[in-house]
Amino acid sequence: AQSVAQPEDQVNVAEGNPLTVKCTYSVSGNPYLFWYVQYPNRGLQFLLKYITGDNLVKGSYGFEAEFNKSQTSFHMKKPSALVSDSALYFCAVRVSYGGATNKLIFGTGTLLAVQP
Amino acid sequence: DAGITQSPRHKVTETGTPVTLRCHQTENHRYMYWYRQDPGHGLRLIHYSYGVKDTDKGEVSDGYSVSRSKTEDFLLTLESATSSQTSVYFCAISETSTSGGTLAKNIQYFGAGTRLSVL
Numbered sequence A: 001a002q003s004v005a006q007p008e009d010q011v012n013v014a015e016g017n018p019l020t021v022k023c024t025y026s027v028s029g030n031p032y033l034f035w036y037v038q039y040p041n042r043g044l045q046f047l048l049k050y051i052t053g054d055n056l057v058k059g060s061y062g063f064e065a066e067f068n069k070s071q072t073s074f075h076m077k078k079p080s081a082l083v084s085d086s087a088l089y090f091c092a093v094r095v096s097y098g099g100a101t102n103k104l105i106f107g108t109g110t111l112l113a114v115q116p
Numbered sequence B: 001d002a003g004i005t006q007s008p009r010h011k012v013t014e015t016g017t018p019v020t021l022r023c024h025q026t027e028n029h030r031y032m033y034w035y036r037q038d039p040g041h042g043l044r045l046i047h048y049s050y051g052v053k054d055t056d057k058g059e060v061s062d063g064y065s066v067s068r069s070k071t072e073d074f075l076l077t078l079e080s081a082t083s084s085q086t087s088v089y090f091c092a093i094s095e096t097s098t099s100g101g102t103l104a105k106n107i108q109y110f111g112a113g114t115r116l117s118v119l
Helices: none
Strands: A003-005 A010-014 A019-021 A024-026 A033-038 A044-050 A056-058 A064-068 A073-078 A087-097 A100-106 A110-115 B004-007 B010-013 B019-025 B031-038 B042-051 B054-057 B064-070 B073-078 B087-094 B108-110 B114-118
Touching (some): A003 A087, A003 A100, A010 A019, A019 A110, A024 A073, A033 A064, A033 A073, A044 A073, A044 B108, A073 A087, A100 B042, B004 B087, B019 B031, B019 B087, B019 B114, B031 B064, B042 B064, B042 B073, B054 B064, B073 B087
Antiparallel strands (some): A003 A024, A019 A073, A033 A087, A056 A064, A087 A110, B004 B019, B019 B073, B031 B042, B031 B087, B042 B054, B064 B073, B087 B114
């Protein structure tokens, strides 16, 4: 079965420290992977994606993610966390389904809390 | 929120009543989606559309129906609302383009959500 797992419900980090939010996936074929962020009472906002090419992709707000095919992972990182990064983060993978190849499966989300 | 308007933003209704949520886009994107967001489940796809009058079921479609009579509007209907349908509902849109045979865009853009409470 195709799936996405975010093993941590919450990640706590001090401001200025590096952060990592983990994501692993299971999908047939080449994966298209995404990270989204959700601030309170808002919809999801796109952060970054991996389609093909370099395993390290850079996205908005200084976030980056590393695709690792052998470990089927797509962990998101940031060198120096900000309090304003505190939000709910979702990893997603594109799957082919019926007539639409844009269907996404989302992980359950990881709440990032950055302490001042 | 990327030219997507969801209405209403909040709704409280009673069990057994019909409810329709509307998603309106100004981007002329082909694909539209309805998700529900629940704690511990992330986002789950209810229904999606790949063109006018072209719709299909997602993973949690029971109790929901959709319609898309125009490119810009995608309606989600709960024929007879139940308490288990209390949730936050998100609409999303996407467009796909190809470049050299490779899908170059798969990004979904989300509306601000509708918070539905079924009492």
